[in-house]
Amino acid sequence: MACVADREAAVREVAQVYELIKVQQPLLLLHSQQPPPSTTQLAQSLLGKALRALNVALSVMKQQQQPAAGPPAVTPISVVKAKPHQLSPPSPASADTQAAIVPSTATRGAKRRSSVAMDGKKKIKSSSWATVTAVPYDDGYEWRKYGEKKINGTLFTRSYFRCTYKGDAGCQATKHVQQVDNNSDDPPMFHVTYNNDHTCNSCSKAAAANTGSSSNNLAALLAGCCNMKQEPTGQHAAAAAMNMKQKEPPLLLPPLVDLQPSACLPHEQIPQCQEPLFPVSMEQQFCGALRDDDGEIPSATGSCISGETSWDGYSGDMAAAEDDPLHDLERFLFMDMDY
Template sequence: MGEGAVREVAQVYERIKIQHPLLLHYSSSHHHQPTTQLAHNLLSDALRALNLALSVMKQHPAAAAGSVTPRIVQAAEPQISPPSPASADPQAIVTSTARSGKRRRSSVMLEGKKSSWVNFTTVPYEDGYEWRKYGEKKINGTSYTRSYFRCTYKDDTGCLATKHVQQKDCNSDPPMFQVTYNNGHTCKNFTTTTAANNNSGSSNNLALIGCCNSSEGVTKISSRNNGHAGAAMNNIKQEQPPVLLPPILEISALPFDGKPPSMTSSCISGESWDEYSAGDMAQIAEASAGDDLLYDPELFVLCTSFKVY
């Protein structure tokens, strides 16, 4: 049951991988109607399959993924979970905030229902929320420093959402980042209300996936970043197209009744895919052709983005 779903995800995923760059190229340069339609069809297939597969995984996580996500989060294996504010657990919050000094990972916290999930993206700062950087650390075995962020409104609302961004060592262009979120937002802060408004207008390609390019500079770290480890990340930010998307969490609320919302290239692939060469794509497809699909970073992005919560 779970295997079938995963297989379907894999199949559709492969189709998109192989054809997406071409579709993007032609549809953008020629506005070719049939090609655009094909792209939409493919993406619709992906939505359908992923929704099916992930819903199954949700019900039978062990069967579907060979034990992918324990509820208790361990540092080395962050849980993949939808970034929904609803996932924030106030109970977990209490334990972590008691600051009679400096506190953090307590055994109580680990035993609680603290939510955590990861996302792989080329645009780690564009997730629909405002973040304030509070630390940076060189992590063993990595070439890049890890940056730590907390919700900008933590002081005002007590929101305990945090995330850390780790640039991956792979020499991809654009660079890939692993973003690990801890705790959902409880601040109800959506500075992207304008984004929502925009999307409600002319297009319904909303959404999907705040992973890629919701751009309104929600993460305010680059404006004053004067170098150091953030330099590379600033480069990423500058690549953002002026397209606004709602926070990633929004996708989880979308109904999925067989007619998924249409979406543009930005959703699954991110604008960055346009940059991939055919060789890159071949490599990616090749790399993902194995059995370990669930650990393919790009599939992670898909899963994180589409998962029905």
């Protein structure tokens, strides 16, 4: 049991280093506004890698630390098998769509959906699974929001998303995101429930494209450390976090486990970070307090770019370090997230 204390100490140490490195990020970014010299790029790259490694290490340590009981103190990304339903592994490829996409042509007046629009009856979910995550936007697919609903007994609205390529490819994948009603001091967590696997090639292509395009995008890599504008009521946090079409510059936060609401500031200075982990624009990154006039998230839907399975040359790293046990862990962890 002594090792528990040791581990906790180790976690604290690693977390501290993580924070320190993150604090350096804005400085580097400031320099990189101009054509960055290669040394800056190298430094950026190294920083990014260091953050990843630390993050993964922390994740692993935390997991070992908390056996099963009790709420995860910090669970950056935890995959929770959805309830009963049919549980299918969160892999993008187990394509089983169901049937007929029935285009509902009815107008609003002669209300559509004569039970047909509901795909026959109650949706027969080909698969369903859920995750709890601080970064609900980052699942490698592109989503379009199609609804939002206040759910009984919850503080936050639930946002509904479907695959962007539903029309093109008939992809039946959907998901809804519900911000967890947790302590306001805690970083917001989101319960994301997925229904149906993606059956469209476009989805994976988009993800792949993003993977390629975002590599070397350290700005994107770093962008996640600061706050998004805070939405007063928090009602749209989920939506803000989930939307996949970025209104803000599509900066990409590597789906790393984040430990703090805002790593850019010391904890004490974090002003009620409600949306700490979302990708944010550069301006937001440096002006954490930026807000709209009304203090709301600009169309909270500020969708986060989809397709983020790519984290700054991450795949390359992994490929290059086949026998590194840490990388194996990383692979394991990220495979969990990457579906």
